[in-house]
Amino acid sequence: MISPAFASILASGRAQFNARAAEARRRFPALDMAAFGTFLHDGVDPLVVAVTAAAPERAGSVTLAAYDMALELVGHGLAGPAAKNPFLNTVWRELAPSFASLLATAPLDVLGMLSNAAIHIASVAGARPAQWQAGMAAVAPQVGSVAQLRAVGQVLAWRAGLAHFRLGALAAADTLPPALALAAFGEPGAQWPQVHAQLLANPWRGNADGREFGSFSGLGGDFGTPPQVRATADGCGFAVSSAERHYLLVADAYGAVLHSATAQEFEQAPNELPSSVRLDGAAVHIGVRSIVLDVPAGDIALAANAHTLAITSPWTHAIRLLPLA
Known part of the structure; x- marks a missing residue:
């Protein structure tokens, strides 16, 4: 059951809410009203309760804005029990009520920002x-x-x-x-x-160990063949080639993200190493640091941008990323 506060608002504006639902069904013929009802209970009710407690005079207008946005999200398959992105449901249910005071003054802006963020973050591999x-x-x-x-x-x-x-x-x-x-x-x-x-x-502030990125696409990973890597011309990322596909890899202390790129971007990428980096068998030396790699010596390739060393080998689909600082 929904809360008394939400039930009262829905009852007092029944005709208005029904008209909005009917219009949404025309716009979204596949709109599942049972799924919409579930999202009203699980996603909208908690934030209505929170706003009612924080600013009761704004509860009605917030409910109307949330109802309209909920219809659109469920209509697009982004919210509700069959959502493409279950994280969006969680954000409405658990996070949005934390911003009750802001919701009271700008419900569309707040819900729009939180919804867009939830959709985007959940869509990025590794986030x-x-x-x-x-x-x-x-x-x-x-x-x-x-x-x-x-x-x-x-x-x-x-x-x-x-x-x-x-x-x-x-x-x-x-x-x-x-x-x-x-x-x-x-x-x-x-x-x-x-x-x-x-x-x-220092993009690697707080993470001196670096990270490993990538795996075989046949096992759900990113690369069909062991990748080749070059530093990008702007010194901020890496151009990657694997199985005749090309990518831009951006990595730092917090994560690594892969974007699509072109063969031309890979071919034009420079591949010079700083003097502080050298390879000795299966050990790579960065200044006074030495790291023994867990791949066989021979055919190990190195690429470096302004802050990061990328290490690849024909024996692995992973790219080892190490801070230069």
Whole structure:
């Protein structure tokens, strides 16, 4: 059963809500009204309850906005029990109520931002949606505007594995109050200018071990053949070639993301190593550090951009990524 607050609002505006549902059925012939009813119970009711407690005078308008958006999401198959993206249901049910005060003033903006973020984060291989949700819930009491919500959402999406968000997220973090920016990075009590400078200078800050990315496509991975890698011309990522397909790999301390690219982008990518890097059999040396690789010596290939060393071998479909700093 839905809450008394939600039930009362639906009953008082029954004709209006029914008309909206009828219009949605014309727009979305495949709209499953049973699934919509389930989403009203599981996804809309919790946020209506939260707004009723925080700003009861705004509960009706928030309900109307949420009802309309719910119809569209369920109509597109993005929400409800058969959703393509179950994480969206979780965000409405568990995270949106944390922003009840913002929902009361800008329901479409808040629900739109949270929904778009949920869809995008859950669609990126290797991203960590649950981490993003937990981070957003933790900072919710400090978020005072839609602009801050958008900025902190971008920062936490980067930290949850969307490595290609790095520069945009750092710029967004600079728009936040320093205490909120530091909370988003889990570093309360630090000085934001110093933290920002360190994050900007070193994409691997906080992760000295690097990461491994990729596996055989036949087992659900990314690459049909062991990949070849070159640094991109801008020094921020890697051009990758595998099984006659080409990609752009962006990686940092928080994650690694693969995008489509062209053969021309791979062919034009430079492949020079810094003088601090050398290969000796199955050991790679980065300055004074030495790392023994778990692949046979011979045919190991190295590529480096401004901050990262990428290591590939014909014996594996994985790319080993190590910080240069």
